[in-house]
Amino acid sequence: VRAVGRRLSLERATQLAIVATILTAVLSAGAIVEWLTVARVLRWPALAMLAALALAAAIRRRASRPPLDLFAVVTVLLVLIGVSAAWSVAPATTLGRGVALGVLLVACGALAFATAGRPDAVWRTLQGALAGVALVAIGGILVLIFRHDRAVVDATIVSPRRYQGLGGGPNTAMMVLAIGVPLAAHALVAARRPLARAAAAGLLLLLVGSIVASGSRGALVAAFAGLFLYAVVVARGTRRRLAAGAVVVVLFGISVALSAVPDPLAAAPVPAAAPATPPAPPKLVVPRPPRLQDDIGLPPPGVGDTAKRERTLLGSSGRAEAWEGAVREGAQRPLLGYGFGTENLAFVDRYAYFNSNYPENSYIGLFLQLGLAGIGAFVAIVVIAARSLARAARAAPGPGVGVAAACAGAVTTGMVLGASQSYLVAAGNNATATVWICFFLLWAAAIGLRREAPASA
Amino acid sequence: MASETTPLHPELRVDRRLLVGVTAAALALLVLIPIGRWEAGRRAAEENEGMRAILAEVGPLDSPTLQTYRHLVGFDCLVYTRDGHPFGLEICVDHQGRLIEAIDRRNPADPTIWSLRDDPGRAEVRLDRARVLELVRREKAEEQ
Numbered sequence: 001v002r003a004v005g006r007r008l009s010l011e012r013a014t015q016l017a018i019v020a021t022i023l024t025a026v027l028s029a030g031a032i033v034e035w036l037t038v039a040r041v042l043r044w045p046a047l048a049m050l051a052a053l054a055l056a057a058a059i060r061r062r063a064s065r066p067p068l069d070l071f072a073v074v075t076v077l078l079v080l081i082g083v084s085a086a087w088s089v090a091p092a093t094t095l096g097r098g099v100a101l102g103v104l105l106v107a108c109g110a111l112a113f114a115t116a117g118r119p120d121a122v123w124r125t126l127q128g129a130l131a132g133v134a135l136v137a138i139g140g141i142l143v144l145i146f147r148h149d150r151a152v153v154d155a156t157i158v159s160p161r162r163y164q165g166l167g168g169g170p171n172t173a174m175m176v177l178a179i180g181v182p183l184a185a186h187a188l189v190a191a192r193r194p195l196a197r198a199a200a201a202g203l204l205l206l207l208v209g210s211i212v213a214s215g216s217r218g219a220l221v222a223a224f225a226g227l228f229l230y231a232v233v234v235a236r237g238t239r240r241r242l243a244a245g246a247v248v249v250v251l252f253g254i255s256v257a258l259s260a261v262p263d264p265l266a267a268a269p270v271p272a273a274a275p276a277t278p279p280a281p282p283k284l285v286v287p288r289p290p291r292l293q294d295d296i297g298l299p300p301p302g303v304g305d306t307a308k309r310e311r312t313l314l315g316s317s318g319r320a321e322a323w324e325g326a327v328r329e330g331a332q333r334p335l336l337g338y339g340f341g342t343e344n345l346a347f348v349d350r351y352a353y354f355n356s357n358y359p360e361n362s363y364i365g366l367f368l369q370l371g372l373a374g375i376g377a378f379v380a381i382v383v384i385a386a387r388s389l390a391r392a393a394r395a396a397p398g399p400g401v402g403v404a405a406a407c408a409g410a411v412t413t414g415m416v417l418g419a420s421q422s423y424l425v426a427a428g429n430n431a432t433a434t435v436w437i438c439f440f441l442l443w444a445a446a447i448g449l450r451r452e453a454p455a456s457a
Numbered sequence: 458m459a460s461e462t463t464p465l466h467p468e469l470r471v472d473r474r475l476l477v478g479v480t481a482a483a484l485a486l487l488v489l490i491p492i493g494r495w496e497a498g499r500r501a502a503e504e505n506e507g508m509r510a511i512l513a514e515v516g517p518l519d520s521p522t523l524q525t526y527r528h529l530v531g532f533d534c535l536v537y538t539r540d541g542h543p544f545g546l547e548i549c550v551d552h553q554g555r556l557i558e559a560i561d562r563r564n565p566a567d568p569t570i571w572s573l574r575d576d577p578g579r580a581e582v583r584l585d586r587a588r589v590l591e592l593v594r595r596e597k598a599e600e601q
Contacts, residue, residue: 072479079483087493089576289525289536289544300565301543332500336493338575345575371496373489 010057011121014111015128017050018437022132023139026176026430029168031143031150036168043428044100050433051103054110061114070384070443071109077377078102081340084370088339089346097341100427104436112440117448119400122441123190126183126406129437130203133180136173137206140165160262163213167430174219175417175431177207179438181223182230182409186402189234208251212259218420220259224252226413233393233405290352297321297352318354319361319420325351326359330367337371343422362418366425385411385439388446395449404449407442411435501579507571508548508582511559514539515546518584519592526596532557532574533593539563551577554586 024046027039081098088094115121143166144151153170155161167173184207188200211219231244290298297318299305326347330337338346343365344357359365366374385408392404414424414435423429515522515537524543527534532551539545540563549558557577561569573580 072482075479076482076486079486080489083486083490084493086490087497089497287525287543289527289547292527292529292534295560295562295568295570332503333496335496336489338497342575348572348574350570 010053010060011124014050014053014057014125015131017046017053018125018128018433019132019135020046021050021433022129022176023135025428025433026136026139026166026173028428029172029430030166031164031168032147032166033150040428047100047103047107047427047433051107051110054107054114057114058110070112070381070440073377073380073384074105074109077374077381078105080370080373080377084336084339087336089342090339093345094339094341097427101340101425104427104433108433108436108440111437112444115441116444119398119403119445122407122445123186123399123403126403126438126441127187129410129434130180130183130187133176133183133207133434134203136166136176137180137203137210140167140173140210141206155262155265157265157268160215160264162215163210165210165214170214171216171219171421172430174211174214174216175222175421175423176434177210178216178219178223178226178417179410179413179431179434181207181211182226182406182413183438185227185230185409186234186406190399190402208255212255215259215262217259218417220252220255222413222416222420224248224255225416226409226411227251228409229389229412230405230409233389233408234402236397293349293355294352295350296325318351319359321351322347322349322354322356322359323361323364326361326364326368330364330371333371335371336373337367337369340369340374340425343368343426356422358422360420360422362422362424365422369425381439382415385442388442391446391449392442395446398449400445400449404442404445407438407445410438411442414438497576497579501573501576501581504571504573505579505581507569508556508559508573508580511546511561511571512548512556512582514561515548518588523592523596525600526593528593528597533589534558535589535592535596548584549574550584550586550589551580552586553577554583554589555580556582556584 021043024039024043027035028043030036030039078098078101081094081101085091085094085098111125115125140151140163144163151163151165153159153162153164162170164170165173165177181204184200184204188197188204191197191200208223211223228245228248231248232241235241235244287301329346329348343359346368347357347359347365349355349357354360359368363375363378366378370377388404389408392401392408395401395404414431417431417435418424421431423432424435426432515535518535520537522537522539523535524538525536527536527547527549532549534547534549536544537546542563542565545561545563547558547560547562548556551557555573555577557574557580558570558572560571
């Protein structure tokens with residue numbers, strides 16, 4: 001009884017640490033400005049606490065040997081990150097950010113090791129992540145009620161009014177909510193009691209509704225990509241898989257249509273009253289060069305830029321030009337890059353219609369930081385995830401399949417998000433911990449799954 | 458999060474060859490250090506060469522083609538007219554007097570940019586910082 005009590009308390013503490021890690025990461029880039037400083041400090045103790053608890057849980061497992069391929073590849077990646085300080089443009093930054101990612105990956109690895117082969121334990125750990133996501137979503141609603149101005153970004157002539165909830169921008173918290181969508185779907189499927197089912201359905205609706213209201217195209221596509229994968233893996237038989245996939249596609253279409261309902265402003269707002277004093281006569285205008293961050297993409301001097309650039313579903317918001325430039329910068333140091341954690345130094349925003357210090361693509365960002373070597377290490381990690389996913393897709397029905405499918409869905413969401421956000425290897429980012437926890441737990445859930453016996457003739 | 462009695466799954470047992478392989482791969486990564494440094498040096502040499510070429514095009518810093526300036530947090534820039542483009546050439550100097558960026562905008566659709574803003578320690582071209590600041594102040598005064 002005492003052993004069971006100890007196990008439960010450690011498990012509960014780990015769940016709480018996961019919640020704290022996710023919540024503080026979102027708040028540290030959040031909508032409530034007064035909380036930013038505190039959250040930015042607290043996210044590191046929360047991560048350290050998670051690592052300590054996860055290690056304690058792993059040690060309880062009393063394994064005499066470290067496990068397996070995933071750990072091998074992650075070790076290689078971490079060593080590559082460490083040695084990159086030797087050629088980094090900012091060695092101290094490389095080491096600091098490398099240690100932070102190392103702590104996160106050690107925590108996730110320990111969680112995976114502690115739960116490997118036990119789908120019930122994996123699911124309980126995932127519930128910690130889902131609880132963190134749920135708090136972010138509910139927190140967004142609270143901000144909407146009590147600090148409405150902080151929860152919503154006003155409409156402009158290029159963009160409609162957008163919901164940002166607890167995040168510091170319409171894309172911020174939505175990344176975390178998107179990763180939670182496949183997990184919430186599994187909570188709905190796995191729920192046995194009506195109340196639990198209703199709660200899971202409500203949460204799923206809240207997550208998707210928040211993403212739709214935010215107009216975050218990357219989060220919307222990523223959430224449904226993850227949900228699609230979850231649906232087709234968890235459904236059994238070709239017909240059911242097709243039906244499940246079709247339902248997700250239809251829901252995606254409805255969500256896209258709903259997100260297109262709000263319109264941007266037809267014209268720039270006019271000041272309510274005319275100025276009290278007439279404007280001074282114009283002075284001789286000295287021509288100024290474009291800002292360095294607008295150097296590429298503007299028409300030549302003397303030519304006005306009159307094009308109206310409305311935000312569209314398939315538009316890149318200036319990312320295409322930034323990506324091209326970032327790849328060109330990366331190609332100047334193609335093998336090993338500029339050093340881990342230096343993405344915002346190596347990438348210089350010179351693009352008139354792009355506004356970020358990062359290229360907003362995790363894969364191009366990784367190429368900038370660690371070159372082709374980093375991409376290679378990451379591909380190896382993805383191959384391991386794909387292997388775990390394939391195992392789940394072919395496994396005999398059982399609780400492990402659903403849990404593995406939920407993890408795979410969340411990882412898919414995270415990878416798709418990586419195409420429009422720079423975050424996958426930034427430990428302090430709001431969505432990084434959530435996606436890596438799901439990644440390692442995918443591996444843990446797939447351990448021990450048995451292949452489905454072929455149907456006899 | 459297992460109890461002490463939870464048995465280790467058989468798939469978690471790993472053979473020694475994997476451990477040896479991981480250790481070997483990790484050690485092999487040390488070989489990357491000279492490669493990474495070589496790559497950094499090669500790139501810096503190219504950027505320095507490009508910046509030198511634009512500096513040569515500019516000629517004297519106080520050339521009559523000096524059009525305007527930028528006074529930014531980490532560096533200052535001097536902007537020159539060239540070939541009908543009011544901001545055709547630009548050079549940027551950091552607080553240590555290192556030439557860290559040079560831009561050729563004579564083809565506005567595809568400006569050529571040479572930069573070591575990310576890696577100023579490898580910038581080789583030095584300019585008289587006091588002279589650059591003097592020109593910045595002069596341009597600022599003229600524009601006001």
